[in-house]
């Protein structure tokens with residue numbers, strides 16, 4: 001049963017190789033980007049909040065096994081989490097707003113997963129025994145299958161169009177150039 005409550009997991013354990021420095025620690029209006037995302041998710045109404053990645057100051061949960069990508073991070077961080085709706089949010093989308101997240105949460109009434117057509121993250125996931133077993137099975141596969149997109153497909157997740165006026169907020173920053181553009 002979906003209660004309308006939602007929890008958030010901020011994924012921040014990537015290599016940031018295209019950025020050349022840790023994306024989570026980029027300065028966003030005087031604070032690390034990860035701190036800003038934590039603040040945003042609390043303000044937007046997350047019931048429980050977790051951080052995936054080796055960030056003790058943010059109670060981050062390190063990956064149990066490195067190199068498994070976002071799906072590996074999700075697995076490590078949610079292994080003992082409660083069932084229910086989890087929004088999986090990347091650290092590198094500082095312009096995300098509540099208006100992007102709530103439509104994904106609402107889809108948990110009817111879907112086990114949901115994301116926007118433009119990006120696999122943010123993704124909403126209705127965590128339960130079945131979804132946990134599927135995540136385990138995907139992680140046991142060769143690298144091609146270990147992705148959030150594979151999880152979304154296997155759950156027959158809903159894919160929705162982002163309204164034009166909100167598209168800008170789905171910009172992420174993988175490179176210094178993208179970061180400069182977002183900071184303007």
Ligand SMILES: Nc1nc2c(ncn2[C@@H]2O[C@H](COP(=O)(O)OP(=O)(O)OP(=O)(O)O)[C@@H](O)[C@H]2O)c(=O)[nH]1
Nearest residue numbers: 011012013014015016017018052069070073090091
């Ligand atoms: N916990 C965890 N998070 C990850 C991992 N790989 C990527 N992420 C996170 O997932 C989101 C999307 O990752 P990408 O931007 O594609 O990857 P990245 O490693 O951060 O950047 P690149 O090295 O440039 O590909 C970001 O918020 C990353 O921090 C991982 O292995 N573990």
